[in-house]
Amino acid sequence: MNPSQYTRIVLNERPQKFIDSNTFRQETVPFDLKPGQGQVLVKVTWLSLDPTMRGWLNDTRSYLPPVQIGETMRAGGLGTVIEVGPGSQLKESDTVFGMLGWREYAVVDEKAVRKIIVPPGSQELDFLGPLGITGMTAYFGLNDVGKLKAGETLVVSGAAGAVGSIVCQMGKKQGAKVVAIAGSDEKCQWLEKELGVDKAINYKSPTFRKDFIDAVGYLDVYFDNVGGDILNLALTRLNKGARIAFCGAISDYNSGADENIKGLTAYMNLISQRAKLEGFIVLDYAEKFPEAIKEVAGWLADGSLKRKFHVVHGLDKAPSALPMLFTGENIGKLVIHVSGPDAKL
Template identity: 45%
Template structure:
């Protein structure tokens, strides 16, 4: 272990799409754990679209970062020093850390990582917050029934790819929107989606849905917003359920655009639209983690991580989310097991 800790700070609040001017890499001393804490060396760091909202000086469900703050995110790391009886040096844990080489984490707020179930980076994706979001968002908000048609936007991402597979397990017809032929092929050939639409190669989303979802849409899991959502809302069936998980198409907007008025269309079909925050299900995280781990270990649930190498490239990995660079979960490998 070195005595130097590199960490990324929020250098300025971005206007529109962030760029490298929003980030500053600074070197500090490696922190020491207080009683009940762990000093964790970051192995993998998660970058997620919701982090864009934390860069704004605006009230939201997640507390905004102040300029000069160290950026926070989910990590998988190795315990280097323990001031808690709950974990030993060498244990792998996951929790909210920093965009940094090292961080101190409260031992009560981390979970163990079992590399015999899946590679450690999977604990930031299918076995972490995105997997739990998919699990509760689809099953509790979407309430899929056998024979339903489920449409997923951002379907090749960390959340959407799990949503589609769980929907398939529940006997649904599953249609995914994704941004490349490689992604749509992954959805249909590997994950079992019944149809996939490359939105970047499609001019008419409504016509594409007519072909991919000829019986209409019973459940829509929305990670994107924008024109895709506008099209899906015109295809909602009677008693359809819409889970609004993300709106990445709008995260860099400086002004709120006015699109089609959707509310009148909900009246005739009596559709239900519900916002989704996975934290609302915190008391049931154990349930989701257990089932997801079982499905992954048995090979019933596939997953994929796009790994960017090196802490210095963490901002690039984050910015790549808005260009759709990732397939599955976007993570940064900060250090290797043998370092």
């Protein structure tokens, strides 16, 4: 039996800088959802919280259009098909991944969602982590953009986060020396003791610059999740032919339009070291995801890849949980549990 009403969370106003209590608005609306031709009705179970969602709130040109005022907040998520429209190949009780949004129920085109088949040794939630966008970003960013080789020195920023923690482990698997950068001593200990990086350094320490130079020497691949000053420092420590896989720049996602984002001053090292800084968007690799998922699922099954989820319970908590990504309160992948059984963590 469907409920008589359901909850959704919409964009209330565009934040100038940080997301605050006015940014989103919760609405309870009548349940008038009916899947049409080629559509399915999905009950949302889990939602992914991602730094890129801050960018979707800006009215600017990007890889996806901005979320409009009054529109349900866009978010990737998992859900269970509870009703199938005419002509749909999906079945009731199928699990799907797609841009389901901050709502309890969603009607979506079946072409806009992907059916999830959980491989042995994995669980559904892994499709928001290592087997989802997070893992694919680490995989293609490190392999296709970073082109990491055994014996090289890999530096990873945002290392205790969702993408970074997978990149670090892939780096060790591939025989690199891995130096991880994160924002607390607790995160650094986790990276060294649990994930096995060679050295983790806290970028908030007053000795960070010296710690970086001592630990890294010179680097071959920099997997950058944060941009800003740390990218500038990395640019001064490039080996000849170094590659920077420019994945994200979270240190600037909350910079207001009126604020001068500090330019890179050390960029000329790219010339002298014949190095390359390359941005990428993981969605461009979508056709290759199935093969990569197979490989990553194998690592989960044999225990050689660890994943950590930071679970916040309740759709209503999404607006206050999203800023955790910018204050660094999360370790591993930040997700919202909306409904259904809890995960085995």
